[in-house]
Amino acid sequence: MYLIVSICASTLIFVIFKVVGKRNINTLQTIVFNYFTAFTCGILSYDAPVVVKDIVTSQWFYGAIGLGFLFIAIFNVMALTAQRLGLSVASVASKMSVVIPIIFGLFLYNESLGWQKAIGIILALIAVYLASQKAKTNTRFSIKSLWLPALLFLGSGTIDTTIKYLETTHVADNGIPIFSATIFLIAGLIGIGILSAKAIQKKLSFDPKSIIAGFILGIVNYYSIYMLLKALNAENFESSTIFTVNNVAIVMLSTLLGLIFFKERLLAKNWIGIGVAILAILLVTLA
Template sequence: MIYLLLSILASTAIFIVFKLFSRYKINTFHSIVANYITACICGLISYESSINPSEIFNSRWFIGAVLLGFLFISVFNLMALTAQRNGLSVASVASKMSVVIPVIFGIYVYNESLGFQKIFGIILALIAVYLTAIKAKSSINIRQGLFLPFILFIGSGVIDASIKYLETTYVPKNGIPIFSATIFGCAAIIGLLILTYKAIKQTFKFEIKNAIGGAFLGVINYYSIVFLLKALQFKGLESSTLFTVNNVAIVMASTLVGLFLFKESISKKNWIGISLAIISILLVTLA
C-alpha cells in the first residue's frame, strides 16, 4: 500500500509542476521531451544489473515498451491539446475516467472479483471524478469537440491496462527500472525527432529553463511509474481496485493542492466530489 500512496503523491506532484510551468512560461512540449530523457536516465541508473542492449532488444516486453513510449508522449501532448481546446476540466475528466478501461480489463482478463459493493464503488468513483474535476465557471458540452477527449480517454485507459499486462506477464520483479527506462527512452527518441524536425524548419528555440523544468519533471514522472508498477506487484490488491483508488485519489489530491497551494476556488460540486471520492475509495478497497 505504501507504493500506491507514493504513486499518488508523485502523480499529484506532476500536476504541481505543470502549474508551475504555466506560471514561469516554460514550453510544455520541450520540457516533456527533457522529462523523458531524464526519466530514462533515472531508470538506467536505478537498474542494479549490468545493462546489455541485446538482452533488452530480445526481451519479451521490448515491443510493448516501444509502443508504450509512443503512447506516453502522444497522450501527454494530447492532454495538453485537450486542455487548450476543450478546457482543463474536460481533459481531467477524460483522462481520469479512463480508469474504467483497466478496471474492466482486470476483471475480464484476470478474473478479478466483481461484487455489488465494488460495482457501486466504481460507479461512485466515476461520479466523484466528474464532480471533483468540473470547475464552477465551466461546463462540458458533450456535443462539441468530442473527438480529442474521446481519444484521450482511450489512450489513458490503454496505457494503464498495457502497463498492468506487461508487468504481470513479461517483466521480472527486478526488471522494473530497465523496463521503465526503455519506455521513457522510446518516448524521448520520438520527442527528439520532432524537435529535430522543428530545428530544421527553424521553429525550435532552446531555452535552459525548459530543460531544467523538464529534468525536474522527469525525476517525478519516473518514480510515479515505478511506484505504480511496484504497487501492481502487491498480490493483496487487485488491479481493478488499485487503478480505481489511484485515479480517484489523484484527482482528489490535485484539487486540494489547487485549493491550498494555488488558491483555486472550490465549488460545492467539487466538495461533493471529494466526499464521494473518499467513500468510493473505502468501498472499492474494502470490497
C-alpha cells in the first residue's frame, strides 16, 4: 500500500508541473510555496522538540544547505522538462539518475560492478537521449532537446547520491524527518531570495494561483518520499525490488497519463527509449 501511494505521488509531481505550465501558473512561485509546505509536513512528522542550535551544529547541516540549492534548481529543471518535452521525458530522465549513486557507490563503498550493472548504466544514458527526442530532425545530435533532461538526470542523481552519503555517515535514523525538513526550508528560503531579487528589479508579478499549486505540490512532494521510505521498511520485500517496481511504475504511469490527459505524441524512438529505460532500471537495480 505504501509503495502504491509513493508511485502515485511521485507521478503526480510530474503531472502537477504539466498542469502548472498549461494554466500559466508561475512555476518558480509554485516551487517556493511547495518547499514551505513540505517543510511544514516534515516538522509535523517530527516527534521530538525542534532545537535550532542542534540543527545548525549538526554534521549534516552544511550538506543540507548544498542540497537546498540543488533541490530548488533541479525542481525548476524538472518543471521545465515536463512542460516543454513531456511527462515521459521528465520521468525517464529523473528515474534513470539512479545510475549515478550506483557509480558513486562503486568507489566509496567498494561495491562490485558486474556486466549486468554496467550494461544497465550504458542503457540508461541511451534511454535518456532516445526519450528526449520530440521531433524528427536531420541532425544526429540535438543539444536543444537534450540539455534539460541531461541536467535533470545529473541533478537528480547528485541529489540522491548526496542524500545517501549524508544519511549513511551523519544522519541518525530518528533525525531523518528534521534533516529533510531543513533541506526543504533552505530551498524555500533560497526561493524567497530569488523572488525578492526579482521584486527589487520590478520583474515580479505575484501569482495567487501559485499558493494553491505550491500547497498541493508540497504535500505530494513530501509524501512521495515518506511513503517510499515506509515501503522500504517493509519486511516482505527487498529494497532492490521496491526500487525496481517504484521506478518502472512511475515511468510507465507518467507516460500513460501524458498520452491520455495531455495528448502527448511519442515518436517510435521515444517508445524505444522508454522500453530501454525499463530494461536499464531492471538490470541496474536487480544486479
